[in-house]
Amino acid sequence: MDRCLSMNELIDALADAFKALQQGQVDMPLRTALPIPEAQANSLMMPVYMSSLNMSGVKVVNIFKNNLELGLPAIHALIMLFDGSTGQPLALLDGERITALRTGAVCGLASRYLAREDSQVVAIIGAGIQGRSLLEAMMAVRPIRKVLVIDKDLQRANLFISEMSQKYGVIFQLSDTGQLLEADIVCTATTSEKPVFDASHLTAGTHINGVGSYRPQTQEIPEQIVSQAKIVVDLKSAALKEAGDLIVPLKKGLISEERIYAELGQLVVGEKAGRSNDQEITFFKSVGLALQDLATAHLALQKAQQQDLGSEIFI
Numbered sequence: 130m131d132r133c134l135s136m137n138e139l140i141d142a143l144a145d146a147f148k149a150l151q152q153g154q155v156d157m158p159l160r161t162a163l164p165i166p167e168a169q170a171n172s173l174m175m176p177v178y179m180s181s182l183n184m185s186g187v188k189v190v191n192i193f194k195n196n197l198e199l200g201l202p203a204i205h206a207l208i209m210l211f212d213g214s215t216g217q218p219l220a221l222l223d224g225e226r227i228t229a230l231r232t233g234a235v236c237g238l239a240s241r242y243l244a245r246e247d248s249q250v251v252a253i254i255g256a257g258i259q260g261r262s263l264l265e266a267m268m269a270v271r272p273i274r275k276v277l278v279i280d281k282d283l284q285r286a287n288l289f290i291s292e293m294s295q296k297y298g299v300i301f302q303l304s305d306t307g308q309l310l311e312a313d314i315v316c317t318a319t320t321s322e323k324p325v326f327d328a329s330h331l332t333a334g335t336h337i338n339g340v341g342s343y344r345p346q347t348q349e350i351p352e353q354i355v356s357q358a359k360i361v362v363d364l365k366s367a368a369l370k371e372a373g374d375l376i377v378p379l380k381k382g383l384i385s386e387e388r389i390y391a392e393l394g395q396l397v398v399g400e401k402a403g404r405s406n407d408q409e410i411t412f413f414k415s416v417g418l419a420l421q422d423l424a425t426a427h428l429a430l431q432k433a434q435q436q437d438l439g440s441e442i443f444i
């Protein structure tokens with residue numbers, strides 16, 4: 130997958146996908162969550178049809194957070210692609226890598242509109258699989274020179290630093306949330322159910338990308354920050370169903386729905402402006418959409434065909 134996809138190309142492909150969504154060329158029912166209570170896990174079914182790509186697809190993603198204790202990734206996923214004219218199967222792809230790539234890439238796209246152009250210091254809270262991809266996306270869209278790495282598990286934070294410092298020639302610093310004042314961009318990609326930093330740790334002008342909370346009761350971002358930030362979501366209907374970071378403060382009456390400033394597609398088509406000054410705190414909340422998977426899988430398939438990668442299977 131990594132041989133055929135570059136982060137910048139992927140961010141551009143997602144920009145096209147969000148534009149298509151805005152123009153009514155995407156049919157994407159809200160995903161179905163199948164709880165697997167015995168394993169404290171969730172299986173998500175994510176179907177989508179994009180007429181702009183003449184393709185439909187579905188991802189099944191299993192989120193088993195207790196897998197960490199078994200030394201296994203928390204996420205396992207497969208994506209199937211189908212021809213939009215005939216319904217014929219086109220490809221079966223590794224959904225784990227695509228999930229990570231598109232989760233980073235959508236934050237890269239949002240950061241193009243919301244992070245200050247001169248953002249040089251990024252904090253990654255949650256040094257896991259999504260955290261790696263978020264870093265890749267931030268490196269692609271802003272002139273990053275320093276990365277603050279924060280994880281409750283020091284071993285994972287150190288592993289992240291040793292891996293990522295081989296890839297990027299910038300400064301890596303093992304940090305705690307008290308050092309967030311230095312950050313221009315804060316990315317949260319944790320499995321936490323409670324806010325992962327204190328509101329007092331953030332400074333004016335910071336942009337936040339939050340991807341970890343995807344259930345109505347889980348939060349990563351302090352309510353005080355959510356209630357003062359310019360909030361952009363990937364899709365309002367999905368965020369209002371799944372994003373605890375917004376749902377909890379909404380239920381408490383700390384914010385109203387009108388405080389959600391825009392959907393990402395509105396920024397992409399120019400219907401709404403992104404950041405308006407150097408002082409505002411901006412918050413992009415993504416719960417992850419099937420269209421991101423389809424757009425990423427479509428690009429991967431195109432590139433694999435061009436480069437003669439992948440295997441043909443007969444079923």
Ligand SMILES: NC(=O)c1ccc[n+]([C@@H]2O[C@H](COP(=O)([O-])OP(=O)(O)OC[C@H]3O[C@@H](n4cnc5c(N)ncnc54)[C@H](O)[C@@H]3O)[C@@H](O)[C@H]2O)c1
Pocket residue numbers: 192197203204228229232254255256257258259260279280281282285318319320321324325339340341342343415416417418
């Ligand atoms: N929004 C999306 O599109 C999207 C896509 C994929 C995954 N996710 C979610 O993102 C989260 C991270 O996924 P992942 O695959 O990177 O998981 P991962 O297990 O690889 O990494 C999560 C990391 O967060 C750390 N962590 C947990 N609580 C913390 C805390 N309070 N403070 C600091 N670090 C903490 C863990 O130690 C771990 O290193 C999960 O909740 C997952 O469901 C969201």
